[in-house]
Amino acid sequence: MIPLSLTKTEIHEAISHCQEVAISFGKSTKKVKRALIPKTLRTELSKNIGSKCPTCDRIITISNPPSVKQYQPIASSFTVEHLFPLAIGGDNTYTHLMVAMCHHCNARRNIVMQQYIGSRRRTPKALEDVKKFVEWSITSVLLPDYEQDTRIQEIWEATESLKLEKSKRDKKKTKPPTLAELLERISVLEGRLEQLENTKWRRLTRFITGLLKRKPRITQYSADEMLLECIRSGGTTPVKLGQKITNYQKNHDWEETGKSAFNEHFGFAKQQTYTTTISDILGDRVKVTGIRNNARYSIIVSGSEAPSVVSLQKTPPITKPNPSSAPKVNPSKEHSEKPKIKITPEEFSKGLLSQKKRVQPVFFSTLYERLINENPIFNLKQYGIKPNDYLTEKCSDLLTIIEKPDGNTPPTIHYWITDPQ
Numbered sequence: 001m002i003p004l005s006l007t008k009t010e011i012h013e014a015i016s017h018c019q020e021v022a023i024s025f026g027k028s029t030k031k032v033k034r035a036l037i038p039k040t041l042r043t044e045l046s047k048n049i050g051s052k053c054p055t056c057d058r059i060i061t062i063s064n065p066p067s068v069k070q071y072q073p074i075a076s077s078f079t080v081e082h083l084f085p086l087a088i089g090g091d092n093t094y095t096h097l098m099v100a101m102c103h104h105c106n107a108r109r110n111i112v113m114q115q116y117i118g119s120r121r122r123t124p125k126a127l128e129d130v131k132k133f134v135e136w137s138i139t140s141v142l143l144p145d146y147e148q149d150t151r152i153q154e155i156w157e158a159t160e161s162l163k164l165e166k167s168k169r170d171k172k173k174t175k176p177p178t179l180a181e182l183l184e185r186i187s188v189l190e191g192r193l194e195q196l197e198n199t200k201w202r203r204l205t206r207f208i209t210g211l212l213k214r215k216p217r218i219t220q221y222s223a224d225e226m227l228l229e230c231i232r233s234g235g236t237t238p239v240k241l242g243q244k245i246t247n248y249q250k251n252h253d254w255e256e257t258g259k260s261a262f263n264e265h266f267g268f269a270k271q272q273t274y275t276t277t278i279s280d281i282l283g284d285r286v287k288v289t290g291i292r293n294n295a296r297y298s299i300i301v302s303g304s305e306a307p308s309v310v311s312l313q314k315t316p317p318i319t320k321p322n323p324s325s326a327p328k329v330n331p332s333k334e335h336s337e338k339p340k341i342k343i344t345p346e347e348f349s350k351g352l353l354s355q356k357k358r359v360q361p362v363f364f365s366t367l368y369e370r371l372i373n374e375n376p377i378f379n380l381k382q383y384g385i386k387p388n389d390y391l392t393e394k395c396s397d398l399l400t401i402i403e404k405p406d407g408n409t410p411p412t413i414h415y416w417i418t419d420p421q
């Protein structure tokens with residue numbers, strides 16, 4: 001079914017050429033070229049609909065069931081596969097290296113690539129892996145009898161039973177997979193992996209588990225929340241903030257950590273400093289003093305500047321809770337000066353939820369800051385009350401509060417809020 005008529009020599013020449021291009025691409029900072037596949041080529045390749053996929057036994061079917069308007073490919077759906085993938089320097093001019101392939105194999109090959117070579121690195125070992133991958137990518141389709149690199153081939157085989165989401169590209173209309181579905185997918189894969197040698201598969205299992213987990217993570221944290229959380233927990237200088245962010249990334253299963261991983265993840269310029277990012281996106285909430293390595297970040301609370309190191313350590317509960325919603329008053333001083341609390345836990349909880357702009361849990365302090373910016377009556381400081389205490393002691397029946405230790409020793413507990421269940 002292969003639409004190409006390259007000789008063995010031409011295939012090997014193509015491999016060498018693509019390896020060279022991929023290596024110089026890997027060393028460069030060039031962007032991946034994404035472009036629609038030219039219609040004529042697509043039409044030409046679609047003649048393979050009804051033939052066998054080059055890498056499995058499926059008969060390739062049309063790209064989308066006719067009854068479905070959205071793109072919802074099934075395993076056998078027609079796709080165009082770049083044997084010289086765009087992600088490593090290929091483009092649509094390599095028409096002799098573009099083939100018809102079933103959706104399932106195409107997706108598996110993407111996973112193999114991500115697993116085997118990961119994100120762009122420039123070490124000699126990484127570049128050697130890119131070369132091996134190019135060789136595998138081309139020969140696995142065009143030279144079925146070629147002796148393949150064992151490790152890549154094993155990754156390929158391990159992904160065989162990986163069930164793909166029906167429609168990755170139709171996120172809005174498709175419900176996210178349930179936990180049961182995810183677990184089932186993982187167990188199917190694990191069963192397959194167990195038959196194989198364990199150590200080789202640890203990385204792959206982690207990677208695939210990471211893939212399944214990644215979607216919630218991406219939607220769960222925004223750059224501003226992450227920066228605020230890290231500044232609040234002690235990241236008050238560029239160096240300290242860098243450490244806090246790296247810890248945060250490690251605790252949230254980022255594959256790469258550090259500033260460039262942060263920038264890449266949120267779409268900032270690769271070398272952009274945290275100070276610049278903070279000034280850009282948190283200018284109204286974080287005050288920056290000093291420059292470069294001497295910069296200091298402090299969080300602005302309701303117009304006044306609050307100390308940026310705010311202990312989020314869980315404080316011991318009040319020993320004698322007052323039956324009314326009376327505030328916890330700082331007993332040491334100013335007892336008589338603190339005004340009586342003017343809000344109820346219900347109003348406070350409702351206020352927090354009104355600041356929540358998405359379904360996922362949100363960091364409590366983010367909601368609290370938004371709330372007191374909107375209405376200072378909710379600023380608990382004026383009543384001598386610690387926000388975390390008020391939240392955990394008065395509002396636990398009104399909100400769902402999630403406790404997240406930050407991974408430090410001793411751990412600092414962060415509170416996240418979501419709607420009552």
Ligand SMILES: [Zn+2]
Nearest residue numbers: 053056102105
């Ligand atoms: Zn296939």
